[in-house]
Amino acid sequence: MKLYVNLARAVVQALEMIFENDKYADKVIEKVLKQNPKWGARDRRFIAETTYDIVRWYRFLQNITEAEEGDYWKLLGGWCVLHNIPLPDWDEFKGLNEKRIHERDMKMRAIRRFRESIPDWLDSLGETELGERRWEEELKALNEEAYVVLRANTLKISAEDLQRELADSDIETDLLEDFPEGLVLAERQNVFRHPAFKEGFFEVQDAASQxxxxxxxxxxxxxxxxxxxxxxxxxxxxxxxxxxxxxxxxxxxxxxxxxxxxxxxxxxxxxxxxxxxxxxxxxxxxxxxxxxxxxxxxxxxxxxxxxxxxxxxxxxxxxxxxxxxxxxxxxxxxxxxxxxxxxxxxxxxxxxxxxxxxxxxxxxxxxxxxxxxxxxxxxxxxxxxxxxxxxxxxxxx
Structure with a gap:
């Protein structure tokens, strides 16, 4: 994969708004994506998923790249190194040493608060309240990407009929055994544009919330x-x-x-x-x-x-x-x-x-x-x- 400058700038812009303007990540990404409607689905997915991933691993990336506060280009560079994306010869990435990043990657993974990318106080609070074993288990899970789950609106349609309706548009879902109205998307995508959403056939709602x-x-x-x-x-x-x-x-x-x-x-x-x-x-x-x-x-x-x-x-x-x-x-x-x-x-x-x-x-x-x-x-x-x-x-x- 190649990193393109316009996509990189969009990610850095989103990170600045999230961390410096105290904006919610989902709203920021929505705003950034609206700025260039010509971006294709793959580009939009890259911007959204990369931004979320860097936010999730912010502390870890900051430590392995030794980035100064607010140097979002270095964070992006560190993310690229970890994902085996060749770093372009850009001024923004000068000073990044791939070998040192990999060395610090191994070192930081030995320390939970860095490995799981969590503030010190929150790591201590979680362990105090839940115990070390439970906290480590939950903390690891909290750093996984969330599923996209739908709830069929049974005032209008059953979960089974909704599944068939979405399948007709090549949107694959799995029914959830413990959730009568729940379906999980096989692949992340924007379902809000689908006619079934506009007709009120479903809401996006996590399974646990159901x-x-x-x-x-x-x-x-x-x-x-x-x-x-x-x-x-x-x-x-x-x-x-x-x-x-x-x-x-x-x-x-x-x-x-x-x-x-x-x-x-x-x-x-x-x-x-x-x-x-x-x-x-x-x-x-x-x-x-x-x-x-x-x-x-x-x-x-x-x-x-x-x-x-x-x-x-x-x-x-x-x-x-x-x-x-x-x-x-x-x-x-x-x-x-x-x-x-x-x-x-x-x-x-x-x-x-x-x-x-x-x-x-x-x-x-x-x-x-x-x-x-x-x-x-x-x-x-x-x-x-x-x-x-x-x-x-x-x-x-």
């Missing part, structure tokens, strides 16, 4: 509140499980996310949805004792989804994790009031840290055991193949 809506045990005709709905992937799954019968109230503290949810709901053919912007505690108070089911998919560190969001590990801080844990307990305590007696709620995160997961549920039940009882919990671990999620089912007495 555990959560069924875990809430919803039934058609229920009144369900999704209190941290965001853009609504799980909301739409709930609507499909409820067969559009009953009522779903989707709530969030960011109005633009609810607007995006409304667009997605129209495409998906969801008709039992109402959105409510959380303006203040009064918004919650008005819904006291009104829900049969309540989903609290709370803000978290996002450590379970580093496969698809590798830039998150460089943006996280110990302070942020402490703040988000306080917020999680606040949501559990304040939002739980919307549940009817006898109703059930799910507390879920996309984290693998016990301090954000079972420890939070234990603290909540210990404090409010007169009102709530723990029913069951489930972990989805990155080492099992998909994203890391935690969910706990809690019943209101």
């Amino acid at each position: 555990f959560i809506a069924p875990f809430l045990r919803v039934e058609p005709g229920m009144r369900v509140i999704d209190a941290c709905a965001g853009a609504g992937g799980k909301t739409l799954h709930l609507a499909a499980l409820m067969k559009n019968k009953g009522r779903i109230i989707a709530m969030d503290v960011e109005a633009w996310k609810l607007e995006e949810l409304q667009k997605r709901a129209r495409r998906a053919g969801v008709s039992n949805l109402e959105t409510r912007f959380i303006e203040s505690s009064k918004t919650i108070k008005r819904l006291d004792n009104s829900a049969d089911r309540l989903l609290l998919d709370v803000p978290c560190s996002g450590l379970g989804v580093l496969k698809r969001n590798p830039d998150a590990k460089w943006k996280l801080s110990p302070q942020f994790i402490d703040e988000v844990k306080t917020l999680q307990l606040h949501i559990l305590e304040d939002y739980g009031t919307m549940l009817k007696p006898g109703g059930m709620m799910v507390y879920s995160t996309c984290s693998i840290l016990p301090s954000e997961n079972e420890k939070q549920v234990e603290a909540f039940i210990t404090k409010h055991g007169d009102k709530y009882e723990f029913v069951e919990q489930k972990h989805s671990w990155p080492s099992e193949g998909f994203d890391g999620f935690y969910m706990a089912l809690i019943k209101k007495k």
Whole structure:
């Protein structure tokens, strides 16, 4: 393979925006690719996959190339050396020594925080919370590339029929045994342009995320509140499980996310949805004792989804994790009031840290055991193949 200057510049530009402008990697890549619509599929794939790979292995590449902070050309050069791509004779790559890179590659692989490309504090936190063996296993899995998983929208189509529809367009998928609506792409590609997506036949949603809506045990005709709905992937799954019968109230503290949810709901053919912007505690108070089911998919560190969001590990801080844990307990305590007696709620995160997961549920039940009882919990671990999620089912007495 040959490295072309226009593709290299696009990768370096994307890295600058991610690390220096604090932009999310997926949004940056989307913006960079839009700048040159003439790039073919292979070029676009190279830019996206190379950028993600360098972000994922940022610390490791920085150490084996001995790059100064912000020298993204050297990082790209080191990546090329490791992937046996000949380095062009460009000024940007001057000073890179391939032999030394390979020597330091061997040396750095002996040290976990470099080998797995993780900040020191996060490596220590993970080992403290999960133990050395579990943390090493999960950390290795989190550095693997994420699968692209679809969820068939059963309001419109079955997973089997969706598979056949996509196969007619040469998009090969495999049905997932433990996920009734799930299909995994055999090869990464942009499925958002496919007519089946525009018709609302599917959503892109990781398999582990597809555990959560069924875990809430919803039934058609229920009144369900999704209190941290965001853009609504799980909301739409709930609507499909409820067969559009009953009522779903989707709530969030960011109005633009609810607007995006409304667009997605129209495409998906969801008709039992109402959105409510959380303006203040009064918004919650008005819904006291009104829900049969309540989903609290709370803000978290996002450590379970580093496969698809590798830039998150460089943006996280110990302070942020402490703040988000306080917020999680606040949501559990304040939002739980919307549940009817006898109703059930799910507390879920996309984290693998016990301090954000079972420890939070234990603290909540210990404090409010007169009102709530723990029913069951489930972990989805990155080492099992998909994203890391935690969910706990809690019943209101």
